[in-house]
Amino acid sequence: MHQTNNTLPEDVWNNALEDFKTHLRFKSISTDSAYKQDVADCGAWLHAKFESMGLETQTYPTAGHPIVVGRTKADPNKKTVLIYGHYDVQPVDPLHLWHSDPFEPVIKDGKIWGRGTTDNKGQHLALILGVEKYLNEHEGELPVNVIFLIEGEEEIGSPNLKPFLEKHKEQFACDIIAVSDTGMVARNTPTLGYGLRGIACLEITVNAANADLHSGLYGGMVANPAQVVAKLISSLHDSNGKVAIDGFYDDVVELETWEKDMWTTVPDMDDTSLKTLLGVDELVGEAGYTPVERVWGRPTAEVNGIYGGYQGEGSKTVIPANAGAKLSFRLVPQMQPDIILAQAKAHLEQHCPAGVTLDIELGHSGNSYMCDPHSEFGKAGQEALRKTFNAEPVLIREGGSIPIIADFKEVLGTDSLLLGLALPDCQIHSPNENFHLANFRYGIVLVQNLLDELA
Ligand SMILES: [Zn+2]
Incomplete structure (x- = not known):
């Protein structure tokens, strides 16, 4: 049959x-x-x-x-x-x-x-x-x-x-x-x-002065929201590519040996093929894991969008009144989206410097x-x-x-x-x-x- x-x-x-x-x-x-x-x-x-x-x-x-x-x-x-x-x-x-x-x-x-x-x-x-x-x-x-x-x-x-x-x-x-x-x-x-993988999204908005400011008249006196957004984003990872949010990995189920072995046999997922496919010289990510393991079996924190300040032609000497970014986290078993979002929120608030206000809006999420x-x-x-x-x-x-x-x-x-x-x-x-x-x-x-x- x-x-x-x-x-x-x-x-x-x-x-x-x-x-x-x-x-x-x-x-x-x-x-x-x-x-x-x-x-x-x-x-x-x-x-x-x-x-x-x-x-x-x-x-x-x-x-x-x-x-x-x-x-x-x-x-x-x-x-x-x-x-x-x-x-x-x-x-x-x-x-x-x-x-x-x-x-x-x-x-x-x-x-x-x-x-x-x-x-x-x-x-x-x-x-x-x-x-x-x-x-x-x-x-x-x-x-x-x-x-x-x-x-x-x-x-x-x-x-x-x-x-x-x-x-x-x-x-x-x-x-x-x-x-x-x-x-x-x-x-x-x-x-x-x-x-x-599961997903959890959030959006941050950083506000400082009540209007865009002349960077000559006020630069050095007030916080710059674009710099604060950059600082917050860079606080998300340590130098080993690990997500630096407290508790982020607490519920992560480690990859099993058979999975790691199986994935080395998957065609077109070796480093060389992936570099060619993506047009990059180097694959980067969490230390201690292969690129495929990072994508299929490890959680990540990503910046999906970032804005702030002047984007037009030429230069404009301005300190933006606000700036922001859209973040998402890919999750693996047994991470819970609501816990991750709460941890991420606490992390961002804790790393936010003085002189600005930080708004965090939680977005959609889904389980792994x-x-x-x-x-x-x-x-x-x-x-x-x-x-x-x-x-x-x-x-x-x-x-x-x-x-x-x-x-x-x-x-x-x-x-x-x-x-x-x-x-x-x-x-x-x-x-x-x-x-x-x-x-x-x-x-x-x-x-x-x-x-x-x-x-
Ligand atoms: Zn579709």
Whole structure:
């Protein structure tokens, strides 16, 4: 029953491509209210797709965009897998940088080009079509119960998903969650993600005098907010690249030896490849860890933006009345965002010199996530990848944050297998987003192997 390669019958493949193109043509940009109807139409198309597959289908309106759910008839003797995806997409600007219409898919160079091809329409549609194929070939019977939950607000932070899950908790009880919304480290390198970093953001504003001042008349008499911002930022790290906030590392779970060993084998993540990719002479960060360990398994403090004083052409001899910066922290298990934000606030207040006032505004945050890739389900995920790609999967954590994965764990108590199909050159969120058609095929095959393995 196992599919060991990514070849598909001609008619299955042609129908899959047609469905893919139709799905891509909906301008389902969730952040822009001008596209509200397009988002709704895209959800309605998914709804019809699920119905055509014989699934029990329901579209749930939310305060924002609808959630579309399709499920097989529940058999209490079978395990249940929830497959998550999102049908909303990012805006397309800057439009002039696209080589083709973002909403009129084009196939070229073994890839399909358009907004949402990788993030996330191509990835979740592959899983849907794989399930459809399985149903067709087995008289509507699957070895596990499947619940598809496809939302329309991931690109705006999924504001309505967690309340929705809390309200309908029992209906979404499941044994494992499968998500294809992450990446493969390289072509033909099946990748199982088992961890994500969390995030915590804040913004600081430093104020001094009641107006911008002449630096000749007043320089040397008052505090300079731009210098204070620089001082506060430089206080965040010590000379070893460690975050110098008291208590910052208290709850950090150290990397395990098998992880360090595994990560040395991941293609394209060695120092030389990374330097070439990023165009830098040196990779810097926390002492005692490799670059990959720092990104996947260690917390960081970053400055995302900084402002203050004159930015125009030439010089202007002024002491700015205020200056500011936006900071974010990437977190690893078991760090708690609210604790980190409180520690960061205390640190900044303590390091703020006299002569200014410091305002700190706390921003959004999300928990980190980690599951055991060697659990029963983790092994099933690995085996499905191995069979589909005919190659040994690598096990990675991701440096980024997908808060809904932590929400699933918190509300449903269920772990997620991150079976990413994106490649580093897919240009998600950018002009000329594309998806490798080979990976679209692999996705269709992968989900069938996954259902077998999970059963
Ligand atoms: Zn995205």
